[in-house]
Amino acid sequence: MRVFKLILAVLFIAVPLTAFAAEKKANSIDELAKMYDVSSCKACHAKIYEEWEKSYHAASLIGSPRTMATIASAVKDGMMKEWTKSGVKKVEDIKVEHMLSCLKCHLPQIKDATDAVAQEIAKAAIDGAAGDEDARAKLKKVGINCLVCHNTKALVHKWVDGEPEKGVVYGNKDGAHADPKYKSMKKSPIMKESILCGQCHGLGPNFDLANPTQCATQYGSYLHAYVPSGGSETCQDCHMHKHKTGHFMPAYRDPSQAKSAVKVDVDTKAYYTFYAPAKGHIPTAVLTVKMISNAGHRIPDG
Amino acid sequence: MTAKTKDGKEVFNSSKIYMPQSPAYGKGDKMVYGPFRKSGMLRDTSLQPGKKTVETFEIKFPYEEKDGKPDPATIKREIDVTIKLWYMPAGGDHKKGVVDKDQYLFYETTKTVKVQ
Numbered sequence: 559m560r561v562f563k564l565i566l567a568v569l570f571i572a573v574p575l576t577a578f579a580a581e582k583k584a585n586s587i588d589e590l591a592k593m594y595d596v597s598s599c600k601a602c603h604a605k606i607y608e609e610w611e612k613s614y615h616a617a618s619l620i621g622s623p624r625t626m627a628t629i630a631s632a633v634k635d636g637m638m639k640e641w642t643k644s645g646v647k648k649v650e651d652i653k654v655e656h657m658l659s660c661l662k663c664h665l666p667q668i669k670d671a672t673d674a675v676a677q678e679i680a681k682a683a684i685d686g687a688a689g690d691e692d693a694r695a696k697l698k699k700v701g702i703n704c705l706v707c708h709n710t711k712a713l714v715h716k717w718v719d720g721e722p723e724k725g726v727v728y729g730n731k732d733g734a735h736a737d738p739k740y741k742s743m744k745k746s747p748i749m750k751e752s753i754l755c756g757q758c759h760g761l762g763p764n765f766d767l768a769n770p771t772q773c774a775t776q777y778g779s780y781l782h783a784y785v786p787s788g789g790s791e792t793c794q795d796c797h798m799h800k801h802k803t804g805h806f807m808p809a810y811r812d813p814s815q816a817k818s819a820v821k822v823d824v825d826t827k828a829y830y831t832f833y834a835p836a837k838g839h840i841p842t843a844v845l846t847v848k849m850i851s852n853a854g855h856r857i858p859d860g
Numbered sequence: 861m862t863a864k865t866k867d868g869k870e871v872f873n874s875s876k877i878y879m880p881q882s883p884a885y886g887k888g889d890k891m892v893y894g895p896f897r898k899s900g901m902l903r904d905t906s907l908q909p910g911k912k913t914v915e916t917f918e919i920k921f922p923y924e925e926k927d928g929k930p931d932p933a934t935i936k937r938e939i940d941v942t943i944k945l946w947y948m949p950a951g952g953d954h955k956k957g958v959v960d961k962d963q964y965l966f967y968e969t970t971k972t973v974k975v976q
Contacts, residue, residue: 622950631896637896772898810964829975840930843975850912855909
């Protein structure tokens with residue numbers, strides 16, 4: 559009996575300690591922002607940081623602000639209306655798994671947050687889309703920042719390359735890293751490969767979700783149309799290096815990117831058609847517009 | 861594409877849309893918008909990588925009829941044709957959008973076409 563009581567006592571202490579040792583999830587957008595704070599990166603990587611700040615990655619819950627409106631629509635029209643078996647009737651019913659429909663790609667760090675954060679984001683998107691600037695500012699606190707590509711998504715084949723490690727920044731080389739929280743650098747085998755981007759820039763329906771959504775299909779187009787057409791450049795080649803846009807990574811917003819994406823030639827001809835002799839010769843201009851896409855994926859795509 | 865006579869009168873207006881077109885929830889025959897409901901592909905008219913897309917437009921030069929046929933004395937023998945390629949991230953009407961917000965100009969040219 560004494561042994562039994564001892565075992566019970568040990569269990570009574572061990573189980574809460576175990577739970578305490580497990581990763582604590584963020585319970586608010588502010589907590590999630592703090593968990594993924596990248597402000598210290600700016601000290602050494604100022605140019606890259608400033609490029610990133612202008613990008614849609616930095617405002618991944620807002621976008622142009624088409625993203626914010628689309629997330630709001632996903633909640634109101636999708637979860638609360640068309641997804642009749644989702645269990646969501648109001649914002650308070652929303653769980654992380656519902657918001658993964660958008661946040662799987664627009665905020666991968668949601669995996670480290672509770673349902674409360676999912677609800678907070680849903681509400682802020684709805685309010686922000688209706689014009690609430692405070693709600694929009696709330697959404698701006700979190701986004702696809704340095705840690706998403708340079709840690710969370712830096713290793714994709716976990717059974718080959720392992721899991722991304724805490725305290726490590728993944729890039730192009732191994733070594734020490736002058737940051738109090740991220741003290742070492744390791745080489746990511748995919749940092750310069752399109753598959754890094756493809757993790758979010760999509761293949762089609764997200765079949766891993768209970769209710770597949772389909773937002774980005776670019777990587778699918780890259781794999782199954784661009785590469786078969788003879789293409790050999792990576793996403794990074796075109797969207798970072800070719801036009802020296804770095805971590806801004808623009809697409810249609812950048813004039814040089816747009817110009818290089820599609821080559822257009824226009825031929826003109828004028829003559830008299832004679833399709834129906836009773837109607838006589840009709841003076842006709844013929845315009846032939848030839849467009850060649852040089853992009854690594856269909857245009858438009860996202 | 862728009863065509864105008866030399867005195868500025870529009871005599872032709874046409875546009876083509878290039879985009880992937882998806883059904884709702886992978887079923888049915890209706891194209892929808894909204895990533896939360898799109899699944900699959902009904903039709904894809906996008907500009908495809910490495911591929912040439914060719915569009916041909918026939919535009920009649922303006923004229924008046926005489927005895928059911930064009931009156932040569934009335935033919936406007938010169939028109940200016942403007943071709944624009946817009947990128948519209950959220951769709952809509954390219955005549956009503958705000959440039960560099962709702963639509964981005966990928967290409968523009970104006971050609972003068974003359975008939976003898």
